[in-house]
Amino acid sequence: MPKQISKVMKYELKYLGEEDFYEMQKMLWSLQEDTREILNKTIQIFFHWDYTNKESLETTGKALNLVEETGYKDISGYVYDKLKSRYPDMSRGNLSATIRAASKKYRSSKVDILKGTMSIPSYKKDQPIILRPDGIRLHEREMIYTVELSLFSGDFKKKKAWKSNVLFQIKACDKAQKAIMQRLLSREYKLGESKLVYKKKKWFIYITYSFKKTDAKLDKNKILGVDLGVTYAIYACSIGEYGSFSIKGEEALEYAKRLEARTISKQKQARYCGEGRIGHGIKTRLSTVYSTRNKLANHRDTLNHRYSKAVVDYAVKNRYGTIQMENLSCIKKNTGFPKRLQHWTYYDLQSKIEYKAAEQGIQVIKINPKFTSLRCSQCGCIHKDNRKTQESFQCVECGYKDNADHNAALNISIPQIDLIIKEEMTSAKEK
Numbered sequence: 001m002p003k004q005i006s007k008v009m010k011y012e013l014k015y016l017g018e019e020d021f022y023e024m025q026k027m028l029w030s031l032q033e034d035t036r037e038i039l040n041k042t043i044q045i046f047f048h049w050d051y052t053n054k055e056s057l058e059t060t061g062k063a064l065n066l067v068e069e070t071g072y073k074d075i076s077g078y079v080y081d082k083l084k085s086r087y088p089d090m091s092r093g094n095l096s097a098t099i100r101a102a103s104k105k106y107r108s109s110k111v112d113i114l115k116g117t118m119s120i121p122s123y124k125k126d127q128p129i130i131l132r133p134d135g136i137r138l139h140e141r142e143m144i145y146t147v148e149l150s151l152f153s154g155d156f157k158k159k160k161a162w163k164s165n166v167l168f169q170i171k172a173c174d175k176a177q178k179a180i181m182q183r184l185l186s187r188e189y190k191l192g193e194s195k196l197v198y199k200k201k202k203w204f205i206y207i208t209y210s211f212k213k214t215d216a217k218l219d220k221n222k223i224l225g226v227d228l229g230v231t232y233a234i235y236a237c238s239i240g241e242y243g244s245f246s247i248k249g250e251e252a253l254e255y256a257k258r259l260e261a262r263t264i265s266k267q268k269q270a271r272y273c274g275e276g277r278i279g280h281g282i283k284t285r286l287s288t289v290y291s292t293r294n295k296l297a298n299h300r301d302t303l304n305h306r307y308s309k310a311v312v313d314y315a316v317k318n319r320y321g322t323i324q325m326e327n328l329s330c331i332k333k334n335t336g337f338p339k340r341l342q343h344w345t346y347y348d349l350q351s352k353i354e355y356k357a358a359e360q361g362i363q364v365i366k367i368n369p370k371f372t373s374l375r376c377s378q379c380g381c382i383h384k385d386n387r388k389t390q391e392s393f394q395c396v397e398c399g400y401k402d403n404a405d406h407n408a409a410l411n412i413s414i415p416q417i418d419l420i421i422k423e424e425m426t427s428a429k430e431k
């Protein structure tokens with residue numbers, strides 16, 4: 001699914017308008033002050049309404065009716081009309097955007113404010129002027145970018161007899177700034193609500209732009225075989241394709257072993273510590289053991305999140321629309337992990353991969369893992385002597401040599417591999 005991504009780019013501005021710059025600057029400062037007042041007043045009105053309503057509920061058991069009290073169906077409309085006449089110079093669009101910004105801020109902390117656990121937000125001096133996207137016009141001529149901002153109301157412009165809105169040159173100095181400008185001009189990027197900011201005696205525009213993250217087209221017929229193991233926590237590759245992805249398992253294994261050793265020694269200590277420890281219950285005595293288990297669980301969680309994200313990212317980047325993994329419920333791996341720790345790590349890692357793959361639209365197929373680690377991915381020969389050690393694979397039939405996990409992952413990536421193996425086994429028996 002395409003994701004909408006929003007970002008902000010900062011540009012310095014140079015005033016180009018018809019008014020004297022010093023005069024214009026005074027007007028902009030006054031707009032900043034107006035913005036601050038509007039933000040604060042909006043929040044106060046919102047709060048006042050909610051507070052009165054709450055009091056009414058508590059004393060009379062009846063909620064107030066907004067339409068009856070104010071004549072408005074929603075409080076924002078009431079605020080807008082109330083403030084419109086008080087701030088006649090500000091562009092109407094920016095006024096409503098400013099009210100919306102305050103309303104959003106208030107709503108996000110409303111519960112705490114009404115409970116009294118948080119004070120009412122208050123906006124300080126030098127507020128950015130909030131710019132509605134439809135009041136921002138970008139232009140380009142011979143690589144010189146300009147922006148026309150609608151900052152003032154129609155009445156104000158008439159009074160000033162201005163022919164246009166306020167014009168600035170946009171200083172796009174570096175490559176990224178230019179690239180974003182170009183994409184905004186070509187409408188590849190969508191312009192969002194932005195800000196006019198006064199900082200260190202200069203004016204800046206903080207342009208918000210957004211775009212849809214286009215999904216690389218996934219190919220359902222491209223299958224990534226993912227083998228979960230110990231030497232390699234993950235080995236992922238695909239038969240007939242170049243490239244592979246792997247993560248060494250040492251980090252997880254070492255940590256687990258270290259913690260396991262500590263847990264055992266603490267269990268022993270705890271059993272014999274007698275009365276010396278505060279509290280006499282078994283729970284207190286074993287609490288350090290539990291905390292070690294928590295640590296292990298947290299560590300596993302962090303690692304598995306990182307690993308699963310990495311392998312799914314690899315699949316997306318290489319357009320794998322399918323991931324095949326072993327069905328863990330019919331597996332008994334000689335893992336080298338302490339027995340107690342074997343299951344959680346594989347199940348957890350696998351379910352995290354499944355979950356993240358689903359998010360990206362990748363289908364996950366579970367295959368029967370029987371003989372995938374003993375089968376030669378090149379000639380199909382299945383023999384227990386193919387795998388002499390945990391790490392290495394060498395085919396007794398064709399001599400193919402490989403890392404054992406890589407060979408297993410290649411097998412896992414073959415479509416319908418469990419059926420193929422079944423056939424290969426029956427024909428081998430017949431011989």
Ligand SMILES: [Zn+2]
Pocket residue numbers: 376377378379380381395396397398399400
């Ligand atoms: Zn072979």
